[in-house]
């Protein structure tokens with residue numbers, strides 16, 4: 302099987318500062334300030350060509366960070382990502398410039414993806430039509446609602462026909478009719494054999510749409526495998542998690558970060 306994505310030992314470190322003074326001192330002083338926080342610790346997974354992989358995990362588990370790294374939007378601290386094809390990330394407002402109009406954003410994003418002016422002019426009407434933005438297309442993106450930004454981002458990404466599609470919570474904002482249209486487009490892409498990553502909080506959508514699931518927990522891979530094997534275990538976990546008290550959740554989190562420390566034997 303041909304591989305579309307090979308992510309190896311991905312670690313993402315953020316610095317957490319107590320205040321701006323610490324942040325500035327860290328920049329200008331040779332001494333290190335702030336606390337290291339690992340949003341991802343040694344995450345590896347592979348996607349075969351045509352795989353549709355759902356990223357699942359509770360809030361803050363690292364789903365968006367990993368999808369942004371795979372899309373090349375955010376750099377990893379260590380590890381490697383090999384992409385076989387052109388990825389295109391659909392995230393609410395990802396890559397959209399606030400000061401530019403919707404139309405200018407279409408042009409900019411397509412230019413950055415390597416399309417010619419002629420190709421862009423040909424794609425533009427399709428993008429505008431899919432986005433349902435109408436006359437708002439010539440208004441600056443900063444005046445858009447999150448649903449409108451999401452529609453524009455989604456419309457650009459599906460029209461440029463990428464080899465690999467990364468959809469980050471695109472269906473959670475905006476209206477139901479648009480979500481259904483987007484899901485239909487994603488199913489069309491799935492039938493065409495495109496590789497897709499789908500970041501979602503909706504277990505139902507993941508079940509409906511994905512073949513495999515990468516379950517992240519506090520920046521670590523909890524499970525990676527077939528959707529019908531992983532989802533039932535994730536559902537069981539979520540049901541238990543919801544029943545936990547704050548104290549129990551904190552204890553679980555603490556234990557997970559201890560595990561993270563042992564994974565990161567050689568912190569980067």
Ligand SMILES: Nc1ncnc2c1ncn2[C@@H]1O[C@H](COP(=O)(O)OP(=O)(O)OP(=O)(O)O)[C@@H](O)[C@H]1O
Nearest residue numbers: 315316338340358359360361362363364365366367
């Ligand atoms: N720029 C940043 N600086 C510091 N910490 C960050 C930054 N971006 C993300 N994080 C932290 O990294 C962790 C993972 O965040 P991420 O958004 O990837 O999680 P997620 O699984 O997508 O969460 P959600 O389901 O809430 O969208 C979180 O604890 C988050 O606070």
